[in-house]
Amino acid sequence: MSSLLSKHESVYRTIRERILNGVYGPGKRLVLSAIARDLDVSPVPVREAMRRLEAEGLVTFERNIGARVNTLDDEGWEQLVEMLALLDGYAMRRAQCRIPPAAIGEAQRLNDALRAHAGGPPDTHGEVMALHRLFHRTLYAHGDNRYLVESLDSAWDRIDASRVLISRWPAHRLASSVDEHDELLRLLRAGDVEPNELERCTRQHSLNAITAIRGGAHAGRLSGLSLPARP
Amino acid sequence: MSSLLSKHESVYRTIRERILNGVYGPGKRLVLSAIARDLDVSPVPVREAMRRLEAEGLVTFERNIGARVNTLDDEGWEQLVEMLALLDGYAMRRAQCRIPPAAIGEAQRLNDALRAHAGGPPDTHGEVMALHRLFHRTLYAHGDNRYLVESLDSAWDRIDASRVLISRWPAHRLASSVDEHDELLRLLRAGDVEPNELERCTRQHSLNAITAIRGGAHAGRLSGLSLPARP
DNA sequence: TCCACACGGATCGTATACGATCTGCGGGCT
């Protein structure tokens, strides 16, 4: 008899899930033996799971000290979002001719759900963030470059793990973001948009999030051209 | 008493080095107990090293079967280089104002060394590839985005591990590549180049490698605008 | 009071042991 998943695999998935959900928040100490007891396995597969999580950038392991869920300072967070902007912009460009109308419709529904949240109660469960991530994934998932999609997923994982969006995303940015999403969907539906233009707009959309969170200043629409200058 | 490196760390470095150098070529079976004997450790730290290598995309691990060095088919290789084009182009854009003249000089020296190889004997030891990689790294290393630089290093690692450039890089592409490098250095020295233009040229330089290797057709200079269409 | 130091608990790092699974091969049945 054998389970479908090896123990190190299921331990890996469980811990990863808990980090992304915020059960294990940034800075949380992950003690191997405690997790092993908790999940009813020996410490060995737990260590293997930790190595994977470490390589993915979700936890940091210090020799003879142990593992912690990664924390992200402001600079790191901005750099990560900058990566997201780069990758997502290019993914959109390459997916442009490949996104089925159904996916655009699905993205529109997700964005409408986001808009509903904009006026509603404050986001207590990270639903906004999940919707926002899913909106983007619905589109970029149709890119045909495996590494590109994997890198995007991985970057989003780190963002989720950091809990920054949940705690710092300003309300007015959500409104702007929803509008920009509509604009992107409009460009996609038009079908004949210059690829450079689509990539530029998509990139700028993510970069706007940096400006918004950094300064609190009201971010411009998709008209912006500049990359954010770091202090 | 303690060594500077833990065993799993030194095992990791050793295996990684061997994969990148081609000692363990694509498809090579990596038997845990054999490596453990070879490196004089127990199988446990070897397994940890494998998990890291797996997460980095250098090896593939199948349950109850074992580990193999990843092989890269044509499609995967093209997608990886496409990532490289995207990341390198953006890194260059962001590093533009930050690259010290000394680094540009160093890159020029590396490119001259590459040119010397172009007419010389065929490359038996991957020196051309190492020089080429180093040329790019000398420039993009000055980018201020940690994740960007890490992703570039990681993508180059996979390229190295695949041994594709060494076996398939056509001679005429090397000549074009060297010329394009000169062009990029010229743009950097000019200093007042439009960032979009610099990014576009850099991206196109890497994309040209795909065209060259795929078709064998003589790649255009940096004037090309198009992304390669996949069959 | 403040610092140096030693001690104990917590945790990590690795070796060893052993059961589980796969793979290839050879014998027997049809």
Added chain:
DNA sequence: AGCCCGCAGATCGTATACGATCCGTGTGGA
């Protein structure tokens, strides 16, 4: 002859054991 089954060797997966390291704490001396 061809196919199925079962055995043996190789290899993986995990538990357990134990030494090594770190860190907090308390004690003694300056």
